[in-house]
Amino acid sequence: MITKVKSFEELTKLELYGLLQLRSEVFVVEQDCVYQDVDGKDEKALHVLGIKDGKIIAYTRLFKPGDYFKESSIGRVVVARNERQYDYGKRIMEASIKAIEDHFNTTRIKISAQCYLQKFYSNLGFVSVGEDYLEDDIPHIAMIKN
Incomplete structure (x- = not known):
């Protein structure tokens, strides 16, 4: 898997389609959670794409401090179901943490x-x-990395 970090404007139509398809496959269909995934926040985010054989198989979106939480944040962490045994979740998170450090010049990160x-x-x-707490009827907890 290779990773790419892109702003919303830098995403190609195919990348945008692929990341939205992956998020829908996992969060809406697999987790059986009806919620508004396309929430108007993607335009502000940096997008971390995990690509294997030309397909997006892992993804996160990043926000600078103040755009979502007071701290920088990582959200929409997702790995395709058939790719989870390969440690891609850890790899996409490590790439996301590094991208926050590189792009936002901070190491303090909050996640839900x-x-x-x-x-x-x-x-x-x-x-x-x-x-x-419940978020979209799924138990969540706030976590911080300093």
């Missing part, structure tokens, strides 16, 4: 993590803060 992935994010240096 699905609770079942708490250990995964802890292994990347994130620490849980506060209580669990």
Whole structure:
């Protein structure tokens, strides 16, 4: 898998279609969660694409401090179901953390993590803060990396 970091304006039509398709496949269909994925925030975000054999198989979107949370943030973390056994989740997150450092000049990152992935994010240096909460009827927890 190779990674690319692009602004919204730099995305090609095929890349935009691919990342939206992946997000829909996982968040809406696989997780059976009806929610507004195309939320008007993609235009502000940096997009980290994980590409294998010409197809987007992993993805995150990044926000600078103040655009989503007070801290910089990583969201819409997703890996295609048939690619999860290859450690691409860790690789796309490491690329995302580096992109935040490079583009936003900060190491403080906040995420809204699905609770079942708490250990995964802890292994990347994130620490849980506060209580669990429901986001789109899925249990989440806020996590911070300093």
